[in-house]
Amino acid sequence: MRGRIGSQLVQYLVLIFLTLALNFFLPRAMPGNPLSRLAGEDVALMSPEARQELLVRHGLDRPLAVQFGIFLRSLAQGDLGYSFQRNASVASIIAERLPWTLLLTTTALTLQTLIGVMLGGWAAWRRGGSADYGTMAAVMLCRSMPSFWIAMILLAIFGAELRWFPMFGAFKPWLVGGDSLAAVVDVLRHLALPVTSMVVLGTAETFMTMRYSMLDVLGEDYVRTARAKGLREAVVLYKHAGRNALLPVATVFMLSLGFAVGGATVIETVFAYPGMGRLMYEAVLGRDYPLLQGTFLVITLAVIAANIVADLLYPLVDPRVRST
Amino acid sequence: MTQGGLEMVSRSARGRRWVGLVTVLIVLAGIGTAASGAEPPQLRIGIHTEEGWMTPYSYVTGYPGLPFVRMIYDTLFIMNAERTPVPWMVREYSTSEDGLTWTLKLHEGIEFHDGTPLTSADVAFSYTFMTLHGHGPWQRSLRGIKSVEATDEHTVVIQLERVLPLFKQVPLAEVVIIPRHVWEGVTDPKTITDATGSGPYRLVEYQSGQFYRLEAHPNYFHAEQKPSVASIIVPFIPDATTMFMALKAGEIDMGTRDVPPEMVADLAGTAGLKVERGPSYVSTLLAINNQRPPFNQVDFRRALELVVDVQYLVDIIRLGQATIGSPGFVHPMSPWVAAVPEAVKQDFAAAARLLDGLGFTDRNGDGLREDPQGNRFQQTIITSAERPERVRVAQIIGDWFKQAGLDTVVQAMEHTTVQARVWPDFDVTKGRDYDLAVWGWSAGVQENPLNLWEVLHTRGTLNVGAFSDPAVDAIAERLLGVTNRDDFRPVVEELARTTAGKVPFITLWYPDNSYAYRPEAHDGWVYVRGLGILDKLSLIGPVVAGGGPVGPVGARSLPWIVLAVVLAGAGIVVARRKRRS
Numbered sequence: 001m002r003g004r005i006g007s008q009l010v011q012y013l014v015l016i017f018l019t020l021a022l023n024f025f026l027p028r029a030m031p032g033n034p035l036s037r038l039a040g041e042d043v044a045l046m047s048p049e050a051r052q053e054l055l056v057r058h059g060l061d062r063p064l065a066v067q068f069g070i071f072l073r074s075l076a077q078g079d080l081g082y083s084f085q086r087n088a089s090v091a092s093i094i095a096e097r098l099p100w101t102l103l104l105t106t107t108a109l110t111l112q113t114l115i116g117v118m119l120g121g122w123a124a125w126r127r128g129g130s131a132d133y134g135t136m137a138a139v140m141l142c143r144s145m146p147s148f149w150i151a152m153i154l155l156a157i158f159g160a161e162l163r164w165f166p167m168f169g170a171f172k173p174w175l176v177g178g179d180s181l182a183a184v185v186d187v188l189r190h191l192a193l194p195v196t197s198m199v200v201l202g203t204a205e206t207f208m209t210m211r212y213s214m215l216d217v218l219g220e221d222y223v224r225t226a227r228a229k230g231l232r233e234a235v236v237l238y239k240h241a242g243r244n245a246l247l248p249v250a251t252v253f254m255l256s257l258g259f260a261v262g263g264a265t266v267i268e269t270v271f272a273y274p275g276m277g278r279l280m281y282e283a284v285l286g287r288d289y290p291l292l293q294g295t296f297l298v299i300t301l302a303v304i305a306a307n308i309v310a311d312l313l314y315p316l317v318d319p320r321v322r323s324t
Numbered sequence: 325m326t327q328g329g330l331e332m333v334s335r336s337a338r339g340r341r342w343v344g345l346v347t348v349l350i351v352l353a354g355i356g357t358a359a360s361g362a363e364p365p366q367l368r369i370g371i372h373t374e375e376g377w378m379t380p381y382s383y384v385t386g387y388p389g390l391p392f393v394r395m396i397y398d399t400l401f402i403m404n405a406e407r408t409p410v411p412w413m414v415r416e417y418s419t420s421e422d423g424l425t426w427t428l429k430l431h432e433g434i435e436f437h438d439g440t441p442l443t444s445a446d447v448a449f450s451y452t453f454m455t456l457h458g459h460g461p462w463q464r465s466l467r468g469i470k471s472v473e474a475t476d477e478h479t480v481v482i483q484l485e486r487v488l489p490l491f492k493q494v495p496l497a498e499v500v501i502i503p504r505h506v507w508e509g510v511t512d513p514k515t516i517t518d519a520t521g522s523g524p525y526r527l528v529e530y531q532s533g534q535f536y537r538l539e540a541h542p543n544y545f546h547a548e549q550k551p552s553v554a555s556i557i558v559p560f561i562p563d564a565t566t567m568f569m570a571l572k573a574g575e576i577d578m579g580t581r582d583v584p585p586e587m588v589a590d591l592a593g594t595a596g597l598k599v600e601r602g603p604s605y606v607s608t609l610l611a612i613n614n615q616r617p618p619f620n621q622v623d624f625r626r627a628l629e630l631v632v633d634v635q636y637l638v639d640i641i642r643l644g645q646a647t648i649g650s651p652g653f654v655h656p657m658s659p660w661v662a663a664v665p666e667a668v669k670q671d672f673a674a675a676a677r678l679l680d681g682l683g684f685t686d687r688n689g690d691g692l693r694e695d696p697q698g699n700r701f702q703q704t705i706i707t708s709a710e711r712p713e714r715v716r717v718a719q720i721i722g723d724w725f726k727q728a729g730l731d732t733v734v735q736a737m738e739h740t741t742v743q744a745r746v747w748p749d750f751d752v753t754k755g756r757d758y759d760l761a762v763w764g765w766s767a768g769v770q771e772n773p774l775n776l777w778e779v780l781h782t783r784g785t786l787n788v789g790a791f792s793d794p795a796v797d798a799i800a801e802r803l804l805g806v807t808n809r810d811d812f813r814p815v816v817e818e819l820a821r822t823t824a825g826k827v828p829f830i831t832l833w834y835p836d837n838s839y840a841y842r843p844e845a846h847d848g849w850v851y852v853r854g855l856g857i858l859d860k861l862s863l864i865g866p867v868v869a870g871g872g873p874v875g876p877v878g879a880r881s882l883p884w885i886v887l888a889v890v891l892a893g894a895g896i897v898v899a900r901r902k903r904r905s
Contacts, residue, residue, distance in 0.1 A: 173557050274534045
């Protein structure tokens, strides 16, 4: 057991190192450089000496291997670096954005999992019928729509036309610090459209996983027994069969939870939501290497952590794994 | 109870649950609507980029970043709506006979936002500090200054190394005054987050990724021109469609994005919205790599120019909302010219004659011309994929080139990649890797006649096409010798005329800029010649009533609180279900 944990730990460490290296070298391989962000728009009119001085100040004049070494050393000291673009430490920027992303993505993930599980189970129960095909077609149709398009449609209908929900941001500035109930409700209202977009797009994965898993389980003897006992349809479906069919869904959920830290770039951009996805996108455009490295590192660690948690939780959820 | 009875109970329970859910949604929408209805009177300006702490050293873009910096920090002179420099913080000024010594007297009673009096020592400090620390336009603007001295509390004497004909414009109306007590001893100015200035508005809040809040400077010095709104909220809305929809829905009062031509009529026709449209000094052009054969031959470039119908492009792509590009590059509305060379008319036959003369003929009958050696010839137009207008113009021009027998490929790519190919490291001495590119220069390039030297001279820092012509160089050199503002005009006109025949690039158009706003919230917008309405001039004037500051900020903890509420709700549901089962 100890050996297994040790080898897994080594695997994770190697993975983290490789990710760090990729995160470091890939952005630098892209065309363009961060000078315009370092110096502002009039970089062109700076003298070559002034430009060089700027690169020296930010350590960008050194060979890549040296820069990588400095990056690793800083990281070991808990320093994620300093953002060129935002003039702030990467850690503080991420600390500001991460809660909003977690609020957005975990809410969406929870809702899409609940809806996916219920619809998937129900579709499997009615396998081959019009309800099954209809649900599957609807879910797949939603999945195949571009995310910006869904977001725009929701924005146009529920934001611009009906004006039920706010169209951008995470809250209205003047409510913060005032009435706390109004502020919480305001945050939830700002969450409504981006979360709905994500749920519309993301339910398909859970739905398909649940449906196929449920189809397997529905053929089991204990399900037939439960039906024979005259239990209600919903009880057999969600309590007896559903619980056992949930195992693959739990895996999907845990993995998605890891990626949730990365936010949803398109949705966050369309709704001007202050999350990690938008932050990453802006960092790519600005060639803000430290910010890119920092955000990718946080995402990598979150995915690895989610994997570890999934590994640890799985035996608790599925006794068969424990016995082997 | 019978089975039917159980089903009925179950159905009615389900029904109750749906009713409950719908009620919660209605209540949520209701509370939210009530809450949003309680917003205090303040101007909401949607901004499409985030500009850091908006100090002179941390803002990111010339537009919309710099106009906000100018609202927070004042300058000694100001550019009026006609872009003529007029005294601002300066009460009176005089120059020595040789034009090398300027004596400036400041208004009395000018205060920084923190209440510290602004004196001539702050002016001297600002000019010296910015000469030493380069960023954005500051250091460049201060070239040619020998010394800056505070002779008394309100008098500054500036000695110049040479006569600067545009001195009132650059640097007096350009360089902002920073407080010495904040910036003294600072070695890395980009790390400063204290945006204390003396401008009409002070930055009171910056929420990364979300918004800025500015409030009127209560003790602004100017007798007539006071901040005209009490509070300005500046939310970040990166997506253009979201910004325009938010404008239509009344969630913001003005958007910093230029309204695309196809949306102007729609927004102008929306109740409660107004669109202000005017010419802009921004230029869109087809950059040509003059270093690479055959683009290094002026006749080849002329042939390219002859097949481009700029009038058609303005009509079709800009829907007529642009000024046709002049081959002399200078905007016809520029204060530095009375007239500019007219655009060349499309003439495929003339282009064919030029190409034939250069040996570019179709030898294999495939409809495309081979080069003089008989090899296949293909040229590429690169353009930014993020800008649909530019992709479209590249495609139309590419089709015209093909019609003229020149095989042309259009490549749309990330804007930063286009920049890296055309202008690697923003340094023209590092070469270039393109044939043709849809390119553009910001308004600032046309504003200052000395920038024409940068664009057209062989050694110019904005000469991204490596254009080199002795006649153009000679005229451009004369620009540097001008000592009187009024003497620029004949030189600029001659430069434009000479440039027109050499085709260093093809100037396509200067777009009109259109900005939408809600006059009900603020109707004092001023269209500044060649630039637009986002300017300090639009937000100063007679004082009007407005909301004051709102409560302390707890935004950092807000997402955690709501996340806790959501999770607690989910926990309660799960616990209740468990208890029931």
